[in-house]
């Protein structure tokens with residue numbers, strides 16, 4: 001018996017996948033699972049994997065993900081899924097035959113009565129089994145299969161890879177449209193070089209605990225956050241501070257209308273818009289002028305936000 005995941009007592013409607021980003025395409029599938037479970041008076045369930053199969057099988061240690069596992073869990077639960085099962089993906093798991101996977105995991109552990117899954121889903125050792133085999137197994141093990149058609153999937157035209165590429169290009173507009181929410185990062189404020197205050201722009205330097213979290217392209221961004229339960233805005237610079245000939249990557253945010261010691265505090269910054277590339281300025285005064293211009297631009301942006 002597999003002890004990596006809990007046994008679900010109530011029968012469920014299940015979907016399976018990595019769901020990195022939990023983007024609008026994923027959300028549509030999860031919504032179908034929730035609705036179908038309500039209709040059949042069953043639990044709605046998701047089987048997802050962490051670490052990412054590509055980290056384990058292809059040893060892609062430098063793959064970056066849209067969501068940390070904590071973010072993924074929170075978003076999926078917010079969508080109304082009753083049972084979220086995170087399987088600690090391993091080589092051993094990947095070697096299960098289709099029969100073993102269905103019997104040991106889906107039936108004995110997850111108590112599956114219905115599976116809602118994309119037309120191109122593959123499973124079992126070397127991903128040899130397809131939805132046709134899944135339907136065959138359904139007859140034997142008494143579950144039904146609802147296939148999400150190619151047309152339904154293509155209609156959304158969104159993928160985790162497209163979002164990763166948009167973030168690498170600093171394309172926040174596309175990223176946020178595909179995610180159905182702003183891209184965000186959460187980290188703890190660290191001590192920096194102590195230069196920010198001297199420049200008139202103190203910046204909270206965030207350390208992100210999850211090394212696999214995707215950091216957007218270097219540059220300057222408008223962000224939103226919350227502090228003491230209140231919405232605040234800021235401008236974030238992601239980069240190496242080339243004006244000061246630094247090389248280490250920093251994620252630092254100047255918050256508007258705030259003057260407090262923030263060291264050790266946790267912030268989640270939501271990316272709203274990219275302003276410009278990070279530049280190497282000839283003088284510190286040129287950098288300060290650029291930050292003043294960023295500030296004016298951001299203030300106009302925020303004013304227009306509250307109008308809509």
Ligand SMILES: Cc1cc2nc3c(=O)[nH]c(=O)nc-3n(C[C@H](O)[C@H](O)[C@H](O)COP(=O)(O)O)c2cc1C
Pocket residue numbers: 192193194195196197201202203205220235236237240241242243244252253254277278279280281287290291294
């Ligand atoms: C809105 C904003 C824009 C920035 N743009 C640049 C830039 O284009 N080039 C650069 O070298 N540093 C840029 N910086 C980073 C400053 O150089 C940085 O805040 C300063 O080095 C302070 O670092 P410290 O927090 O470690 O003291 C920017 C910072 C902010 C807040």
Ligand SMILES: Nc1ncnc2c1ncn2[C@@H]1O[C@H](COP(=O)(O)OP(=O)(O)O)[C@@H](O)[C@H]1O
Pocket residue numbers: 189190191192193194195196197198201202203204205253254255256257258259260261262263
């Ligand atoms: N409006 C603000 N935005 C960001 N940080 C602020 C603000 N006001 C005060 N701070 C504090 O100042 C620190 C940043 O000052 P800075 O001179 O840039 O130092 P450091 O190099 O240590 O980041 C932040 O970590 C925070 O504790």
